[in-house]
Amino acid sequence: MSQRPRLAVWKFASCDGCQLSLLDCEDELLTLAGAIEIANFPEASSAVADGPYDLSLVEGSITTPHDAERILEVRAQSKYLVTIGACATSGGIQALRNFADVKDFVAAVYASPEYIDTLDTSTPISGHVAVDYELHGCPINKAQLLEVISAFLAGRKPAVPAHSVCIECKQRGNVCVMVQGKPCLGPVTHAGCGAICPAYRRGCYGCFGPMETPNMAALSREWRALGAQPRDIKRALRTFNTWSEPFRRESEAHAD
Amino acid sequence: MGGNWKSATIKPEGLHSLIGKLRDEAYRVVGPTMRDDAIVYDDIAGLDDLPKGWTDDQEAGRYALARRSDDAYFGYNVGPHSWKQFLFPPVETMWHAQRDEDGAMTCSAPSRPKEKFAFVGVRACEIHAIAIQDRVFREGPFADNAYASRRQDAFIIAVNCGQAGATCFCSSMGTGPRADGGFDLALTELLEGGDHRFLVEIGSEAGAAIMEAVPHAPASSEQVEAAAAIVEETANRMGRSLETDGLKELLQGNLDHPRWNDVADRCLTCGNCTMVCPTCFCTTVEDHSDLENRTAERVRKWDSCFTLDFSYIHGGSVRTTTHSRYRQWMTHKLANWIDQFGTSGCVGCGRCITWCPTGIDLTEEAAAIRAAPSKADAQ
Ligand code: SF4
Ligand code: SF4
Ligand code: SF4
Ligand code: SF4
Numbered sequence: 001m002s003q004r005p006r007l008a009v010w011k012f013a014s015c016d017g018c019q020l021s022l023l024d025c026e027d028e029l030l031t032l033a034g035a036i037e038i039a040n041f042p043e044a045s046s047a048v049a050d051g052p053y054d055l056s057l058v059e060g061s062i063t064t065p066h067d068a069e070r071i072l073e074v075r076a077q078s079k080y081l082v083t084i085g086a087c088a089t090s091g092g093i094q095a096l097r098n099f100a101d102v103k104d105f106v107a108a109v110y111a112s113p114e115y116i117d118t119l120d121t122s123t124p125i126s127g128h129v130a131v132d133y134e135l136h137g138c139p140i141n142k143a144q145l146l147e148v149i150s151a152f153l154a155g156r157k158p159a160v161p162a163h164s165v166c167i168e169c170k171q172r173g174n175v176c177v178m179v180q181g182k183p184c185l186g187p188v189t190h191a192g193c194g195a196i197c198p199a200y201r202r203g204c205y206g207c208f209g210p211m212e213t214p215n216m217a218a219l220s221r222e223w224r225a226l227g228a229q230p231r232d233i234k235r236a237l238r239t240f241n242t243w244s245e246p247f248r249r250e251s252e253a254h255a256d
Numbered sequence: 257m258g259g260n261w262k263s264a265t266i267k268p269e270g271l272h273s274l275i276g277k278l279r280d281e282a283y284r285v286v287g288p289t290m291r292d293d294a295i296v297y298d299d300i301a302g303l304d305d306l307p308k309g310w311t312d313d314q315e316a317g318r319y320a321l322a323r324r325s326d327d328a329y330f331g332y333n334v335g336p337h338s339w340k341q342f343l344f345p346p347v348e349t350m351w352h353a354q355r356d357e358d359g360a361m362t363c364s365a366p367s368r369p370k371e372k373f374a375f376v377g378v379r380a381c382e383i384h385a386i387a388i389q390d391r392v393f394r395e396g397p398f399a400d401n402a403y404a405s406r407r408q409d410a411f412i413i414a415v416n417c418g419q420a421g422a423t424c425f426c427s428s429m430g431t432g433p434r435a436d437g438g439f440d441l442a443l444t445e446l447l448e449g450g451d452h453r454f455l456v457e458i459g460s461e462a463g464a465a466i467m468e469a470v471p472h473a474p475a476s477s478e479q480v481e482a483a484a485a486i487v488e489e490t491a492n493r494m495g496r497s498l499e500t501d502g503l504k505e506l507l508q509g510n511l512d513h514p515r516w517n518d519v520a521d522r523c524l525t526c527g528n529c530t531m532v533c534p535t536c537f538c539t540t541v542e543d544h545s546d547l548e549n550r551t552a553e554r555v556r557k558w559d560s561c562f563t564l565d566f567s568y569i570h571g572g573s574v575r576t577t578t579h580s581r582y583r584q585w586m587t588h589k590l591a592n593w594i595d596q597f598g599t600s601g602c603v604g605c606g607r608c609i610t611w612c613p614t615g616i617d618l619t620e621e622a623a624a625i626r627a628a629p630s631k632a633d634a635q
Contacts, residue, residue: 028547031546031547031548032547034547034548035547035548035549036547146547149547150544150545150546150547150549151545153547153549154545154549156543156545159543159544161563161565162563162564162565163560163562163563164525164526164527166524166526166527166528166531166613167526167558167560167563170346170527170531170532170558171346171347173296173337173341173346174292175291175292175293175294175296175335175336176319176336176528176611176613178613179317179318179319179610179611179613180293180294180319180320181318181320184613186526187524187526187528187613188524201292213525213564213576213578214524215523215524215578217521218521218522218523218524218614219524219613219614221522221614222317222614
């Protein structure tokens, strides 16, 4: 291939887990490096080439004034911008700060709070720049990441369904833990993990964020019927995707 | 065929040897077994794998195992799985394509291991469900060869129900609880008087042939009558019922009924009802290509009318609201199916009621519409 498309991978406020999913594609890494020029991926190589880039994968949320500037620059250098993971797509677990006063956290955690320059909120990339595609998950599923990159290279639409986890759960042949009495977030959660937790007899934790048409109120009523208290519902929704609109609003509807 | 059935009885050990014979004949024997606090369908090797002495307590949105007071092997109703898992697998590769060095493309069918299934414990409602999927997959102008070949080879051991579950309504649908055909062998479990036996009806030549090799005794007229009484008792004890008289016209005439909004308030659009329904046959296809654009494949997966993609056509999804999706599911199942295939799409197995996380019950929804048909649509 004469001119390979150029790839960049960017990190904002995040744990690096989603970037690791890319490095975790051991069997495909060499092929990937053949199909696309990995121009900027500090986690993998210190050789960083300047933009512009054809495809930027963005991990992490925006939590500092510096990052709020930096994402504009990333967008300007990127033909296509794809967010990877819950942080970049919905603000991540660190968006819990959005429900409290960040100054209190800073004062409690750091010996010299005056050195900390942070925003009041943790927000998704789409709150700052236009995003071409969002890949859900905490962390993302590496097969889905390869699917998105392959689709990009072929100029086709990625096959990444936005329906509930339940459909994957049934395709896998699991027995529904919710009908057996255990509260599960699967019916309101975006597919992508392959229904791992129900396969191990746990309720879904909502790692992939809201599915396409989540009926949060109906799910909460059913959780209550199964014995969950309002605070259980609130806590279940205050995790990796808490700042996504449906999860945030529903969590606010339940007392501590 | 009914008049030609010979009846015999076998003891539980006879059933064990029947399973063994089927395995000897290279069948993959699948039947009820306990896993994940449920009675599921999976590979079985003999009597020890069956849920002896267990039953299932079912209600709308609820399922739990419970001990029986006897040692019945088939003393439960239908569970989370159905036979469609095997005849019509949830994920199936349709074809592969490969591009060689000079750009020429070749397509190939995936190699599928030849599998002959023997199903043990198929209920009457499930036999009707299989017949419905047969109509879709192998009797239309475009037969699905993979389905047809699995179906062709399948050996079916039916079980007449000795009890009905709380969500069962086969009596309403005319699909049970007695298997009236479509099987190789049909069993009725007899437990009276400590003499644990199965009355066996033979439904095919293959069934008759395998019975030759299984120790059996002729059935007495008392045993035949006892079996008939058991099934009749079951028929009278359905947990649910559905009035089917004029149901098609009722639903087709009430497309704007306020009840659709009421159910939309409870429906999660999760798709569980369609996944567990033994007659639902909709699929989507996913096309995948690799990083080098050298190989591609098309994968078929179970789909559901509850997803947005399901009704996506150029420009967007046709059914964006929950009420339109629930209405699509229920009117297709209970009404439009009749126009399309000549029978109802529902066999009354109750799975969609039990396995709906919020316990939405189509018999209740239909009854609510019947109780107050909307004025606007009525004519
Ligand atoms: S276990 Fe959870 S994800 Fe699986 S079908 Fe039940 S509700 Fe859905
Ligand atoms: S619906 Fe009828 S045939 Fe099916 S399990 Fe229930 S009683 Fe048996
Ligand atoms: S619609 Fe429900 S009751 Fe009828 S066949 Fe399907 S799962 Fe069974
Ligand atoms: S009717 Fe029940 S199972 Fe079906 S999509 Fe709605 S909530 Fe899910």
